[in-house]
Amino acid sequence: MASIFMIQxxxxxxxxxxxxxxxxxxxxSAIKDDPFLFSNENEAMxxxxxxxxxxxxxxxxxxxxxxxxxxxxxxxxxxxxxxxxEEKGLDPYMEDIQTLWLLHWKMTAHPTDPMFAWYFMLxxxxxxxxxxxxxxxxxxxxxxxQERLLSTVTLEQHLDIFLHTYRPPRIRRASIAEDSLxxxxxELRLIQHSGERALVAGGRREEVYTFRRDSKPEISNAxxxxxxxxxxxxxxxxxxxxxFREVSVxxxxxxxxxxxxxxxxRDRLESMNRDPQKPFEFQASAALPRIIKHRELNNEQVDxxxxxxxxxxxxx
Numbered sequence: 001m002a003s004i005f006m007i008q009x010x011x012x013x014x015x016x017x018x019x020x021x022x023x024x025x026x027x028x029s030a031i032k033d034d035p036f037l038f039s040n041e042n043e044a045m046x047x048x049x050x051x052x053x054x055x056x057x058x059x060x061x062x063x064x065x066x067x068x069x070x071x072x073x074x075x076x077x078x079x080x081x082x083x084x085x086e087e088k089g090l091d092p093y094m095e096d097i098q099t100l101w102l103l104h105w106k107m108t109a110h111p112t113d114p115m116f117a118w119y120f121m122l123x124x125x126x127x128x129x130x131x132x133x134x135x136x137x138x139x140x141x142x143x144x145x146q147e148r149l150l151s152t153v154t155l156e157q158h159l160d161i162f163l164h165t166y167r168p169p170r171i172r173r174a175s176i177a178e179d180s181l182x183x184x185x186x187e188l189r190l191i192q193h194s195g196e197r198a199l200v201a202g203g204r205r206e207e208v209y210t211f212r213r214d215s216k217p218e219i220s221n222a223x224x225x226x227x228x229x230x231x232x233x234x235x236x237x238x239x240x241x242x243x244f245r246e247v248s249v250x251x252x253x254x255x256x257x258x259x260x261x262x263x264x265x266r267d268r269l270e271s272m273n274r275d276p277q278k279p280f281e282f283q284a285s286a287a288l289p290r291i292i293k294h295r296e297l298n299n300e301q302v303d304x305x306x307x308x309x310x311x312x313x314x315x316x
Contacts, residue, residue, distance in 0.1 A: 009116040011150060011158045017057035018164040018183040019065070024103075025092055027062040028077055028085035035074035064115065066106045079303045080106070090311045094184055097218050098310055101258070104185055105227045107165075108257050111234050116143075117162035122259075123251040129194055129210040135159055166191040167209070190259065215264045221272045226306040227254050229279065229297065244269075244282075244289040277309070 030037050030047055037044050044055040059075070062068045067081035077085075084099060085092050091099040108118050120142060121135070139155040168182040194210045228247060231254060236242060247269075248255035248262050255265045269282035269291065279295045297305065 007111075007119070008113045009119065009146070009148075010113055011116050011148075011154060013056075013060040013064075014161050015053040015057040015060070016157050016161065017054060018161050019057075019061040019185070020181050021094070021184050023058045023061055024065060024067055024094070025085055027058050028067055028081055031062070031068050031075045031077055035071065035076055038075055039073050064107050064110070065103045066109065079300065080307065083303055083307055090308070096311070097187060098220060098223050100185055100188055101219055101223060102226075102310070104188060104190070105230070105257060108252050109230060109234055111252070114252070115158075115162075117158050119251065121162060123256050129208050131197065131206040131208055132156075132159065132163070133199060133206060163191065163209075167193070211259045213259050213261060216258060216260065219258060220310060221268060221275065222306070222309040222312070224254060224258075224268055225272060225275075225278050225280075226302070226310055227257075228291070229302055229306055232293070233299075233302070240293050242291045244284075244291070247291060277305075279306075 026048060030044070034047075037047060038055065038059045041052050041055050044059075045052060048055060048058060050058070062075070062081075063070065066078055067085060068075040068077050082089065084090050084102075090096075094100060094103075108114065108122060116139075120139070121130075124142075125135070125138075127134075136152065136156055136159060139159060140152065143150050143155065165183045165185050166188065168186050190212055191209050192212050193207060195208045196205045197208055198205050231247065231252065232239070232242060235252070236246070244262075244266070247253045248260075248265050250256070254260070255262065260268070266284065266289075270284055272278055273282055279297055280291050280293050282291050283289060
């Protein structure tokens with residue numbers, strides 16, 4: 001696992017737009033037809049029917065979610081993107097909430113160049129709740145430690161995109177419909193409103209947020225198995241086993257990304273032992289509880305077996 005000081009955090013690229021419902025299916029179709037479309041912003045504006053900044057935002061989100069990756073001067077759709085978004089794919093219109101959880105996972109699955117807000121908030125935020133101003137203060141302090149000279153405005157915008165990914169923005173009376181389109185991941189209810197509190201200075205009140213930390217029955221064991229194996233490939237590709245701690249509390253682990261308690265995750269792993277098809281086994285009774293890999297899967301098998309299995313199995 002890379003030291004936090006070795007990670008090349010990203011703070012921009014989204015052009016201050018959270019991902020919108022139509023963007024990923026539309027981008028998938030466009031890239032499949034023309035891998036070099038995003039190399040010509042004017043053509044992309046016409047094809048996608050949006051302005052230049054939105055073209056850049058769509059290109060950013062389609063790569064962050066790993067629906068497409070850079071290849072030469074263009075983009076190419078990934079096997080993951082194809083299986084989900086092909087016309088007769090597993091969920092081309094993102095109607096299954098497990099697809100949204102998968103996209104949430106993919107947004108975090110960048111070991112060397114993650115988005116700073118996602119990494120910090122999902123892995124390092126120490127308190128049970130937070131306000132916007134508290135997080136901005138923490139962002140400023142953290143970027144100073146990393147010797148990154150970023151303006152407060154940049155950090156505020158970066159945090160707002162993180163929040164708008166999981167919480168719909170307040171719709172002002174004069175706003176137009178286009179501005180009120182939510183990110184599909186708001187359906188996950190991962191970040192919830194829990195009240196208000198006064199700022200130390202000025203008397204203004206601020207919204208208080210908290211992460212939803214229940215057992216999340218809508219996340220199936222098959223989805224957890226896919227993400228666990230993906231984590232294994234990204235962070236410990238040469239290891240035959242992972243400790244329970246590595247998958248529950250370390251940065252970008254399934255426990256942290258999905259906000260599952262250690263008890264909930266242990267119960268899930270034990271119940272997954274009843275599936276003879278999975279490529280690993282959880283040894284809960286060992287002196288150091290760990291997950292043992294039974295067989296290696298290549299990338300194609302991960303998609304054809306583990307990803308497909310998510311849509312063949314009901315959630316809990």
